[in-house]
Amino acid sequence: MSKHDLVIVGGGPAGLSAAYEAYKEGIRDIVIIERDSFLGGILNQCIHNGFGLHRFKEELTGPEYASRYIDMVKTTSAIIKSDSMVLHVTDNKEVHYVNKDEGYQIIEAKAVILAMGCRERTRGAISIPGTRASGVFTAGACQKYVNMDGYLVGKRIVILGSGDIGLIMARRMTLEGCKVLAVVELMPYSNGLNRNVVQCLNDFNIPLYLSHTVTDLIGKNRVEKVIVSKVDENRKPIKGTEMEFECDTLLLSVGLIPENELSKEAGVELDRRTNGPVVYENMETSIPGIFACGNVLHVHDLVDNVSLEASKAGKSAAKYILSKKELSNDYINLVNGNEVSYTCPQKIRKDNVDDVIEVFFRVRSVMKNKRILVKSNGEVISKVMRLHLAPGEMESVKITKEQLSTCSDTIEISVEED
Amino acid sequence: MKKLICITCPRGCHLEIDEETLDVKGNACPRGKEYGINEITNPKRTITSTVKIVGAEINRLPVKTDKPIAKSLMFDVMKELDKICVSHPITRGTVIISNVLGSDVNIIACRDL
Incomplete structure (x- = not known):
């Protein structure tokens, strides 16, 4: 048994971005475990372009997008274990993996980030x-x-x-x-x-x-x-x-299914709407110190959003490792309103939001000229206009700390007539 | 009249363009007009594909045109790529074919292999 600060399961876009961000936040002892021989995950086979318009402000192919993150991670002290398969993650943050050179190994981690991606139906x-x-x-x-x-x-x-x-x-x-x-x-x-x-x-x-x-x-x-x-x-x-x-x-x-066999075995609470873990505002799952991001959490349509979400998970894992502060159990539940099929995150701990929280969600049908309403206790706390909505295009709304302070136990996100 | 769907933003306006006068209808913003006119007068695409590579851990090297090329040349570019075989090691950005088919467009590698 060895000990490491942070273990990341999966070296695709989510795992890479999470590792880079955790390093930037001061974590030096990071292990990325990847089952393939290469880092970059599915991006390596997505040779078409259209990646990175948000993240890098230019149009890249999948391999190019992956290469940028691989290069970034190579400047860090993260240890990369490729051709290595994680077999178990336990609720006390032990990660069991096997590979040809080391055989069966167990790492005791202070924090774990689940970034296993998804598979096809x-x-x-x-x-x-x-x-x-x-x-x-x-x-x-x-x-x-x-x-x-x-x-x-x-x-x-x-x-x-x-x-x-x-x-x-x-x-x-x-x-x-x-x-x-x-x-x-x-x-x-x-x-x-x-x-x-x-x-x-x-x-x-x-x-x-x-x-x-x-x-x-x-x-x-x-x-x-x-x-x-x-x-x-x-x-x-x-x-x-x-x-x-x-x-x-x-x-x-x-369709794609988030690969949550490891999460399930660890006892992480899953959401039937996303087939991924239920997470708080900081990408933390129901088990303190285990975080999730990318397609294992919910299926994304743009890798740019995966990188963004994973950097949040990386930052939160770093914070968890460095500060031993217990977070309160007081949270707001996010629920589906009219035409909304899921939200991510599912829970928000008010006192753990810095200035603003971005909530991602999907709608159930194709719609034009609608208003997105954020409601709590029947009161509208925020509304935004959308010219076009479709199930295949992930949407988001931002809720500020100030708006959150007026909310009680649930927040509903819905799509209404303009 | 040519009917197109604008892809400049997710809204996807349905455009109708007069091929002679280049009059664009159905666009909600000026970018739609520009897209419509370009698509009629000089449509271009970035082509992404692969070429054979030997000595590397995988069999195909991903490549792309370094800028958009005339849409009508897409299949001719594919034929040119079929003729190529490169050897490991290749760094990304390496020009695999310069000025492909006499255009000012290069085919470049998308990955280190």
């Missing part, structure tokens, strides 16, 4: 009927094969799900010489960013079928065709609307 998660032919991949797996390993998984492709990864892969595979026959989306709107719909589909005349889904998959050894049907307002397939696509590959971009 698979065919099993959405129960697509049909045969078990090969040729069904998650979009992210296909992205790794083509962008890092140099393998093309198929030639004629149908993509289910119009989230950003699905859209990005439609363009990527088209540029690599494949024919993308259709992008099929269950909802009546795309969950991806507007710029991706335009630059990944419209640029290549790839049809987007909204309110449609895959209802059958045909093929003996390899996928031969998929059947796509229109769905009604309850998302049930409508008989007689079937379309046939002859293809060899079905890519799935049907």
Whole structure:
């Protein structure tokens, strides 16, 4: 058993940003544990651009964004353990990991930051009927094969799900010489960013079928065709609307799940809305000294927001290690109001907010010209106007310390008519 | 009339542009007008892809155009990238192809490998 001040589980964008910030705040004894051979996480396979517009004020590709943070972390004293897998995190902040050189190791940490990211939902998660032919991949797996390993998984492709990864892969595979026959989306709107719909589909005349889904998959050894049907307002397939696509590959971009097996085992309280830990204003989970940030906490659409959130976790972990001050148990609960599907953080300890707290949230549907209201006890404490809202675009509101002082036990965030 | 969705901001205005007079309708701000005119007269894209690399820990080196290039050249650039094979080590920012297809655009490496 060894002892370290701060252990960060995961060396992707969240882990890197958290490490850098904790170092800046005075922590020198930091260990980052990463299961892959490289730092940077999923950014390494996201070779498209559009990253960093907020954080670095320029448009970078995924590998470039990752490299900036890797370089920053290399200027610190953080110890990096790559090819190392964390097996357990305990409630008394022991981190158990294994790797080829050291075998099974246990670190006793003063603070732990969970930054494990998320994984893709698979065919099993959405129960697509049909045969078990090969040729069904998650979009992210296909992205790794083509962008890092140099393998093309198929030639004629149908993509289910119009989230950003699905859209990005439609363009990527088209540029690599494949024919993308259709992008099929269950909802009546795309969950991806507007710029991706335009630059990944419209640029290549790839049809987007909204309110449609895959209802059958045909093929003996390899996928031969998929059947796509229109769905009604309850998302049930409508008989007689079937379309046939002859293809060899079905890519799935049907959602991401925060990877919280370690958090759960440690006894961290999870939120059913986000599938991530419940956190306080400082990214601290229900276990004092264990923090969470990035896609393990809630799925983000912009890495810039991950970096920002993780730097908050890094700063808070440093504060936790350096000051032994106990925080009060007095907190405000944040609850969903009209059209809001979750908030992060979920709890705010008033006396631990410096000047202002930014609350991130998602809405349930696409809306135009609405007001976002922050209410406590039926009183509106803040309102902001939004021209455009969509489930695929994370929103935020700022609540000042002064506004918080007027709040009692709950704050509700809602979207109302202008 | 050409119909486009503006991507300058998340609002996504639906634009209608007259291809002859370059008159833009449906934009909520001046940036929409500029976007619409550019998309009709001289559409450009940054291309990101990979080239083969040998001797490195992975098989593909991510690359990009160092500035946006004419949209019509996208597939020709991809063909040029197919011809390239580089060797480890490469530092990011290294020019992999200079003035690709006679344009003033370079293909550069996006990662140290």
